[in-house]
Amino acid sequence: MADRQRPAAQADSPCVAVCSTLFDEICRGCGRTAAEVANWVSMSDEEKRVVWVRIRAQGYPRRR
Incomplete structure (x- = not known):
């Protein structure tokens, strides 16, 4: 998907630094x-x- 198709607020990675x-x-x-x-x-x-x-x-990513 090209960047122009990715919502502006969407980061490249869904990582929220809460790994479990x-x-x-x-x-x-x-x-x-x-x-x-x-x-x-x-x-x-x-x-x-x-x-x-x-x-x-599924309700992710879960950010605080």
């Missing part, structure tokens, strides 16, 4: 899987867009 994957592989701060976190920098814009759509639908 206690009982499963989902980060409680951003909603990404451990694999998505590890591979974020090498993911395509389209792959990142798909993750953003999913985590927003």
Whole structure:
């Protein structure tokens, strides 16, 4: 996804520096899987867009 298609307020990464994957592989701060976190920098814009759509639908990222 080109920057012109990304909402202005959306950061490149959903990371909120609250990393926790206690009982499963989902980060409680951003909603990404451990694999998505590890591979974020090498993911395509389209792959990142798909993750953003999913985590927003699930109520992430959780910022304080």
